[in-house]
Amino acid sequence: MSEVKPVDFNGYLEAERLQVEEALERAVRRIERRDDVTADEAAVIRYGVMGGGKRLRPILCVTAYVASGGCRSASVYDLAASVELVHAYSLMHDDLPCMDDAELRRGRPAAHIEHGAVTAVWGAAKLIPLAAIQALEAARLLGCEEALARSVSKTLMRAAGGGGMVGGQWMDLMGEGRALGPEELNRLHQMKTGALLAASLEVGSVAAEASDKVRTALLEYGSAVGLAFQIVDDILDETSSSEALGKNPSDAQLQKSTYTSLHGLDGAKIRARAEIERALDALATARIECDELISLAHFVVERGR
Template sequence: MSLNNWESSREEKVSEIEEILKSYLPKQEGFQKVILEAMEYSLMAGGKRLRPMLMLETYRMFGGKSDIIRPFAAAQEMIHTYSLVHDDLPAMDNDEFRRGRRTTHVVYGEDMGILAGDALLNYAFETAATAFEMEPESAPVIGKAIAILAGKAGVYGMIGGQVVDVSSSGRQIEREKLDFIYALKTGALIESSMMIGAVLAGASKDEIRTIERIASKVGLAFQIQDDILDVTSTTDELGKPVHSDEKNEKTTYVTLRGLEQAKQDVEVISEEALTLLEGLPVANPFLTRLLRELIHRKK
């Protein structure tokens, strides 16, 4: 696939996800209209849509053909978005810009920022649960997917990582703790994305376990690349403030390992993920390429 073809094919995939997200957004009416607006404002602010994309493509790789993947793809992006909305709050990272736009609490007020995050998290489960009505006969596998969605987003997943990240801010931490933060804060949602794709498509237990390992490596590589871009990119290119790690005195792969070693880490870990992916009895060229592109991403 040429670079141009690849980029237009990736844009198509993003449009597909935007369309899915829109179809699950609540109608903006009623006394509580302001929160429905705030949810849309934060959810439709663009972004790479990496998590739903990984979910959809893993689902397709294992031969999934049903629409029940759609509410889960939307739910995953809602969870990712809520975590950003709450991360940006004054009591957390206190960020005023995200993806080139004012953050949710800046536009709607801090109280609505808290409630919009809560609403998105809750609505993720509300959305995922619509799959039960779509395909009642798949209830057991939908149940498994919901358990993964919740588990990887919670205290043993993303939130656990955020907690350690927040409480480590402004102090040096060791490699073990940094890996814990990265595995949970970033890795966990990548894992659930790919695992849910596999589970809903009927992959075997062994295949799901391999997918989890792949995703874990992808998540780590992705986060280290984030550290790298924070020091090598510009605010314009990235659509968010650079050097924020330095400002927040955060330990990152770049501060712990140095820029060149961090770059090499990304390459090594990504290659490990791709090798595992190639070992599977199924394949999806788009997914393979997507994981490969993560190494070279500029934003």
């Protein structure tokens, strides 16, 4: 298993987060100027997108782009912002009364509490095609040829669709009130959580025109980190308060199967560490030397919220 090298990881995270925030502000301002977005929709989009968070997915996108030979620029952060637009939509829909019925997100009222359920539904739904446009335009600005730019956008949309997040959310809803086995639970979360997290790295590596070997390794890394992220989420839901998490730990109330209900706390921790080992092995096999990706993997299992 790869060891974390002495990098100023907290400084790296904060510097990257600030760049992502600037890119998200640019993206939201463009959305606010569109004729096909109402004032109410623009308001809920700003609320959902600019409400804070770790910004892990866009940071992974930029890090993968650089690890694949790309150079940092405003356009690569604009590309990474497209991933966060999809993530923001998913959280806004996740919290709806017809889904998880959560009132708290990132330490403040959920979007549907603040702006109403109808506005949250429509505003979040519009983020899906807007994210595709954002990815396409950013890839063009990075110098990608048209076919490659379209491939970047399609990669993001595949992760957001029925074979990814939407399909995973459906499985999650259908799984309420019944016990899921290990394979079914893994498949659910590989789609609901892992697909977008893995796509974050794939979008970055595709835009940088990485080799097939590097792209495959980063996709494997992302899949493993995504599963570890969900396992740790289940652990934190079991052990932390709403105040500490900044959201409602609702899985038990909704009678959902979790990694802790299936494996116990200690077993879930072992599973999370095993997934991180799988992620780091993928980097090592492809000889991807990137201290930041190693540190990001460890961060996923060591985070407190």
